[in-house]
Amino acid sequence: MNHDRPQLRTSAWAATIASAVAALGLAGCVNYAGIKSDKQIAPPTQYETKESLPAEGGQWPAMDWAKQFGDAQLPRLIDEALAGNPTIDQARARIEKASASVGTAHSALYPNVTGSYSWTRERYSDNGSAPPPVNGTWQSENNVLASASFDLDLWGKNRERLRQSVSQEKVAEAEAEQVRISLAASVASTYNHLAQLYALRDIEAREVKNREDIGRITDGRVGAGLDTNVERQTANGETATSRSSVSDLDGQITTVRYQLGALLGEGPDGGLKIANPSLGEGAGVALPDNLPADLISRRPDIVAAYWQVDGAIHDVKEKKAEFFPDVNLSASAALDAFGWGRFLTAGSGQLQAGPAIHLPIFDAGALRAQLKGRYADFDYDVATYNQTLISALSDVATQVTQIHSADRQLVDAQQALDAQTKAYQLALVRYKAGLNQQLQVLNADDNRLAAETAVVNLEMNRRGMQIGLIKALGGGFDASQAGLAADTETPIPAPSGSTATH
Template sequence: MNHDRPQLRASAWVASIAAAVAALGLAGCVNYAGIKSDKQIEPPAKFETKQSLPAEGGQWPAMDWAKQFGDPQLPALIDEALQGNPTIEQARARIEKATSYVGSANSTLYPNVTGSYAWTRQLYTGNGIVPPPYNGTWQSENNVLASASFDLDLWGKNREKLRQAVSQEKVADAEAEEVRISVAASVASAYNHLAQLYALRDIELREVKNREDIGRITDGRVGAGLDTNVERQTAYGETATSRSSVSDLDGQITTVRYQLAALLGEGPDRGLRIANPSLGDGASVALPDNLPADLLSRRPDIVAAYWQVDSAIHDVKEAKAEFYPDVNLSLAAGLDAFGWGRLLTAGSRQLQAGPAIHLPIFDAGALRSQLKGRYADFDYDVATYNQTLINALSDVATQVTQIHSTDRQLIDAQQALDAQTNAYQLALVRYKAGLNQQLQVLNADDNRLAAETAVVNLEMNRRGMQIGLIKAMGGGFDASHAGLAANTETPIPARSNTTTTQ
């Protein structure tokens, strides 16, 4: 019988804990009845896109999409920006912080073990409660203690906290990808703007030459008595105005170089070393098949919004677990003795063990308010996801529409340029022959200049729209390759009964 007593005592101890948990669970009056949400993330099929985003058999952007423009300096600048841009470093820091939260949350699933040692030297009073032979003497006390505690996590509160931290880590990862894509697109857009300014500067340099040619013709006509000093001064003024336009473009070019340097994470002098752009047209614009559904895993902002919703779900579950009893087991063992001689003897042993049970019975509505707040966060995150999806579909459709519109405009603009160039050349010939007035030549030249400028702006803006479309389609990001896809049959599925079943 003596041999069975420890087992009987252990069994009785476990039974007592179970009975206490059951009793407290039944006695608890704090509950979350009536607090719920019926919000859910919307599938892309809900939104009509067949006319705006037709299947064209195109490809999704690759990670090295900048190479398609045929200028090796552009991908090199993008790589430099991704290495040195402070915004990238901020995103990496947010990932590290999120990872630390995962580690902290994971630690709560395991026992917490600590050790301590204390040594004290004390003179005990001779007129107190300390018995002889210690009263009135100096004594040294040694205390060695190892303690362990373990939260049983019966209702999954700690597990939900870990899942929430993991989801937040994925949010940070997806947001970092969004930052990467934005930086790359910003570099490409600024570089394309630099190319546009250089193209406009070349036009203005040619225009200076045209104005100088008109001025020389005017000088000859003045000498022949066909024109007056009014036409001569007008020609000089038009030439000076063209030179002023070149100077203005020089200033704009330098400013864009500074902007590029800032995107690279460098000082303004770095921008001055960038060579003149030599960009090509890039690949043809064709939308991939099944774009609306696949866009969910190609846009990092949608992926981040999804994992934010997932995080909110675990937040809700954690808040619900707060309504149930917490059971924590603790154990401590060690040695305590006066002096060193008896510290390692059996009589110096000390042992403590026992459970701690906590159940909210009355909290004046604190837990219910907390849960309502978590549901409000969930509703907000769902609405954010849905809005992000809507914005993404609109973004792609807008970029495609603008590109197609620009293509049509370019046809007409090129025809206009050809006609205005012919008109200017005819007017110049007639002016030399004394058949036209100077004003007709200048007007024809202004019309030709405006037409040439329009063609260049349309061409450069179209390439800028291509860059915008690449960004709108995810810039080469793929959630499945980045380890950020949801573990279900679709990359980012809609949850039909997310909160009502929790």
């Protein structure tokens, strides 16, 4: 017996496959010559930020950044929103779908094995093609089949599809972090707005008392003949206007509570259970060092854009692989027989094996058009990354500038409030003494009210800007901690634009 014969057959089979692939490769005429891209993501050092984003030795936001405002209710509300808001569930579902795509792409790297069994009962025609003794009888046919196929993936098409799926999974994870940060910032901003409305309501409630005091003084002056009924009605009207402002603020407060309830993933009544805010000033504002470079790993939207570009590169490479021969190996083994008696005998066996080779020779430009589309997607994703980075830098710079501007405005606004308060007090004393007209007191009170409202709005808006800055700095996200770190020191290069033909 010649034991080398199976090995010789295997070598001959492999040589046959190689020869067929080479022949088809030489015969093929579809190629991607001239289709390329020179786009690449921009490094953060490309943009000038030294003046707008100076190094100030500050710290990046921590995940528990809400605690700095000294209101224990705010962190609890954020945690409740992250646990119950449907947008978080949507983000998780997108991650699960991307993970399933990874599993599907991964399975293509391995052989596919299937099995089947069938049983049929059939009466054959007396006058049909079935020979005696089968014709005119009932017969049972049993068939069991096991088959296997394997894509050799010589040009890496399946591997690139897997890498592209992994990149898309990371995109989904980064986008989920962006949803989390946006939701937390929205809860904090809405909660701050609620605090602002309560502060404005307190001002208006005090204003009602002031107008009532002016009304009582007017009544006394009318009785003394110093004022007329005109001044009395004017005072009553001003008091009613202030009460109307309180009612308006009450309505706004209820509306914002409904908004908070929705953010928490609850019905409107959920917002009505929230206690009145007691927010403090929060930590001081100082930008971290090396901000532009580190921001790309702290902002999940930039990280998502990065992995989108990375996935587009693998998408291009996958499409390029389709220009080359595709080789699949398949094999099957079966048992097929009439009846049960001979079903499990060697004579019922069937075997089949062989390669299948596919190569596009003429497709009227379909593959080239598809590759151009993939390159267009890549260029779009690169532009999206660059725009996301530009917007992120501008976002941080804008928030910092607005905070510093608010700080300067607050100094002047507080001085204006002090002066207008003194002016109102003096006008009220003179009005009581009969030295001023009512109009002067009302004007002084209006000026004091406007100054006090301006101070409260500046304080509350500044805290809102601080929340916006926390969001702009990533809200505690860190790509390395989240398993989404990428090598962005060297920009992602454009996919190879070589002009290989086959």
